[in-house]
Amino acid sequence: MQPIVIVILAALLAQPASSVYAGGTQAAQARDAQLQAGVPVALGRDAIIATGNDWIALPEIRADDGAVVTFNVLSMRERGLLQVQGSPNVNFGPEREMVPALAPWVAAGAAPAGLRVTQWRLIDDWIPVATAHAGTVQVTITYATPPEARAAWIRVALVNQGATARTVRFGITARWGGLARVIYSPSMIAGRRLQSNAPIPHTQVFSFVENDTVFAWALGYPDCAQTHSAGDTYTVSCQRRLAPGQSASANFIVSVGLEEASAEFGARVLAAQLALRGEATVLERERAWLEPRLRSTGDPQLDLFMNRNLLFSSLFAWGRTLDTEQFVGVTSRSARYYVSAAYWDRDAMLWSFPALLRTDVARARRALDVALGIQLRDAGTHSRFIDGVTLEPGYELDENAAPIIALAGYWRRTGDTAYLRQHQAALSALLAKLAAHRDDTGLYWTDQDAQDENRRSRYETYDNALVWVALRDAAAMFAAIGERTQQSSLIARALRLHSTIMRELVAEGAPGAHGPIFAFGWDGAHYEFDDVPPGSLLRLPALGFMSQDDPVFQRTYQWLHSRAFRYSNAGKPYGLPGSYRLPDTTSWSIADHLRLRAGQALALKILRASPWDGGIVSEQLDPATADSVNGGDAFATAAGYLAATLCDLYCRPAPAAAPVTAASPVSTGVNSAGLVGSGL
Secondary structure (H helix, E strand, C coil): CCCCCCCCCCHHHHCCHHHHHCECCHHHHHHHHHHCCCEEECCCCCCEEEEECCCCEEEEEECCCCCECEEEEEECCCCEEEEEECCCCCCCCCHHHCCCCEEEEEEECCCCCECCEEEEEEECCCEEEEEEEECCEEEEEEEECCCCCCEEEEEEEEEECCCCCEEEEEEEEEECCEEEEEEEEEEECCCEEEEEECCCCCEEEEEEECCCEEEEEEEECCCCCEEEEECCEEEEEEEEEECCCCEEEEEEEEEEECCHHHHHHHHHHHHHHHHHHCHHHHHHHHHHHHHHHCCCCCCHHHHHHHHHHHHHHHHHCEEEECCCCCEEECCCCCCCECCECCECHHHHHHHHHHHHHHHCHHHHHHHHHHHCCCCCCCCCEEEECCCCCEEEEEECHHHHHHHHHHHHHHHHHHCCHHHHHHCHHHHHHHHHHHHCCECCCCCECCCECCCCCECCCCEEHHHHHHHHHHHHHHHHHHHHCCCHHHHHHHHHHHHHHHHHHHHHCEECCCCCCCCCEECCEECCCCEECCCCHHHCHHHCCCCCCCCCCCHHHHHHHHHHCCCCCCCCCCCCCCCCCCCCCCCCEEHHHHHHHHCCCCCHHHHHHHHHHCCCECCECCCEECCCCCCECCCECCCHHHHHHHHHHHHHHHCCCCCCCCCCECCECCCCCCCCCCCCCCCC
């Protein structure tokens, strides 16, 4: 099928923009005030801000000029992300130097077109609002992604703050530079990129064609009439003459689809809603989705960080594929993270899932459906594509145990024994796979550690402690559904495992240690004294394996923080223990230290001092400066882990949700597992 031209807006929306959107009336000003609200957020000029919904992600909005560098959708056909970009290849430099896919601009009087953002705000910690100036004209740009829309809405609002009338041109430039498939890193897809005008004004459709159209997106501009096309660039222009104090605005809609028709209709529906229901009503729809998912510690700075990352994990570690509409999980929907757009049991179930469970129980259940459904067959395998097929082979104990622990967390939160019965076979399959990795030592072995690397030590302390948690959790779940024989067997296995870990994996010989400590691992003959932050020995008290006052744990803590441990970062102002692969301070280490009396103050200091990735959790921070380390930015699953830890410790209780059953939808309100903390 050749690209077809389809209407994007009904004739209703083709009326002159000035009749609807320009004016200085009290009603217009009140509407603008609501649309421009939000909490100020500090961003460096090189920073990126992100937003999105289940259907479309905007992972790279530049802080300095408000340009949308890329946007993307999940694709089951491509087993990852489809990324629209202004650059024709992936050999580009930093985001500031990249050609953006979408760039808003303003020109007042004879001044050249451009935009320089001076302030950012966030509505409900998620909807970005940029403020800029063109002479005496204030410019406000809102980036919204209503929850059910397969589209993003960019609203540009102007107000003349000067004493004389001004003529202002403004609009948006779209560049259809290329389409990349993202699985870990972008890879350009070969095909034709086409543009076509719709018969009814105010729409341009952008198609990607192989032998047929496989993806399309549309740019709707109901409030502007002038356009210019040159090669891959399409510019939409509006012009207004503003008296002193007068305001005007225009809406731009970016929608996505499998081909031209579906791309066009996504924009058409949202444009109709804006025209018929009003902009404030459409924005309120998104806010109504966000607000029940927000939590409070009583500290505004901490709340902003926590909520942004809870939402980022919910919407960038999970989403719906455009082609099959399936709910899927990924490490991140941003190519800024170096292993983005793939599924890992550990990332999904141990790191992101707790954030869902604390903010949106129904969404948490859908995430479990993924782990116990399409991803169950190869559970425990290092990483998989979003359709469950193996991406990187290698067995990992923590990946195998993760869905069991998540299922127990869901059941404890909801009391939903019907869901346990529904997934009893999956639970048994996960336990059987664990049992196949237990040998005569009484310990469980793994191919790879929690950093996904093959190690000499097959028997790792943290992994075996995590199996201990999974066995106890499984015993409790079997008891809840009346399976007492399985319960007794699992309790006995857990007790034996705990004793074996304490007997076999606590050892002398760590250089500089003052007595026996937990070894990282053991190969049956030699001990390895080390640690890896994604599966740290410092997490043992949080797992309930032992008290943080236990002498063995205290010696282990002291050794990992001493100069005897090569990666301790001891003496550095923002230093926490790292590892051979992650030598700097990591987000996991910050989360784990928040739960430890000895480390909590430093962890909070680091968390507050870092700019992170525009406020979103990065994998590593520089222990000398607290700046984000390149490569591990926009880490959606880890964002959930750190944010959920904060909420456990410091969140004020929210109204309790009703028990969840498979037959009844759940309220989005959920009670936090934690208490109000002190010393924030």
